[in-house]
Amino acid sequence: ETGVTQTPRHLVMGMTNKKSLKCEQHLGHNAMYWYKQSAKKPLELMFVYNFKEQTENNSVPSRFSPECPNSSHLFLHLHTLQPEDSALYLCASSPPARGTTDGYTFGSGTRLTVV
Amino acid sequence: KQEVTQIPAALSVPEGENLVLNCSFTDSAIYNLQWFRQDPGKGLTSLLLIQSSQREQTSGRLNASLDKSSGRSTLYIAASQPGDSATYLCAVTPLENAGNMLTFGGGTRLMVKP
Numbered sequence: 001e002t003g004v005t006q007t008p009r010h011l012v013m014g015m016t017n018k019k020s021l022k023c024e025q026h027l028g029h030n031a032m033y034w035y036k037q038s039a040k041k042p043l044e045l046m047f048v049y050n051f052k053e054q055t056e057n058n059s060v061p062s063r064f065s066p067e068c069p070n071s072s073h074l075f076l077h078l079h080t081l082q083p084e085d086s087a088l089y090l091c092a093s094s095p096p097a098r099g100t101t102d103g104y105t106f107g108s109g110t111r112l113t114v115v
Numbered sequence: 116k117q118e119v120t121q122i123p124a125a126l127s128v129p130e131g132e133n134l135v136l137n138c139s140f141t142d143s144a145i146y147n148l149q150w151f152r153q154d155p156g157k158g159l160t161s162l163l164l165i166q167s168s169q170r171e172q173t174s175g176r177l178n179a180s181l182d183k184s185s186g187r188s189t190l191y192i193a194a195s196q197p198g199d200s201a202t203y204l205c206a207v208t209p210l211e212n213a214g215n216m217l218t219f220g221g222g223t224r225l226m227v228k229p
Contacts, residue, residue: 002160033216043204043219056216090158103149104206104217106159 003027006091006107013081014115021076021110023091029105030095032074034066037088037109049074081114088112117142119207121220128195129228136190136223138205143183146208149217150179150190153202162203163190167210195227 004025013019023032034046048056049068063085065077074091091107118141128134138148147166151159163172163179165188171180178191188205202224206217 002158004158006158042221043206043217045216048216088156092159103147103161103164103208104159105161106151108158109156111156 002105002107004091004093004105004107006089006110008110009108010111010113012113012115013078015081015083017081018077018079020078021089021091021112023074023076023107025072025091025093025105025107027093027105028095029093030071031093032068032071033092033094033104034074034076035090035092037090039087043090047076078112081112083114086112086114117145117207117209117218119205119218119220121203121205121223123223124221125224125226127226127228130195130197132195132227133191133193134195134225136192136203136205136225138188138190138220140186140188140207140218142209143186144210145183146210148179148181148188148205148207150177150188151204151206153204153222155202159204192225195225197227197229199227200225 007022030051032049036044045058046060047066052068063080067075088109090109092104094104120139122137149164150162153159165172165181176193181188202222204222206219
């Protein structure tokens, strides 16, 4: 375990379903991220939260809705997804302050399949 | 806009070889560079982090170098083993205070044959 825990590990959902992905870290980091990894594509940043505030939304469709209730937890709420949204969704955390030697820590990801 | 490129995209070597993975970035205004390993279908494991003021970092059989002015980093793997088979990703953090978002390269898929 890296210190960043993602659940579930695998998820299959229909296009009309609503589901949520969960991410949890207890590393003392205050920045958390959602990334999407599709086959044969570089990792794509989706959302950034610093101190529970969303500071970046990388033109993500509204069918993806993030939530960050505190610095240790991050959710990604999913609704009316499309088959092309099938991918590995990765959560990461990092210390927001410069001057530290810590980098990013990633979770193991949720493999999402939309049918 | 920062672009990160990794060459080669795929590499197959026999066990025991020393090898070098390359990473280049277009904007030298970086805060740090991080190398990750990703096993198939899994998350990313951080291998080495190099601050912009550093030239290299070492961990076991891994050595990463950074030449910020030329926009290059290399990951050297000594005495490769089948367990090293994975995709290796490099990523840079921008120097600007606007954020600490990583820009990733496309990765090098490494296969070490027994």
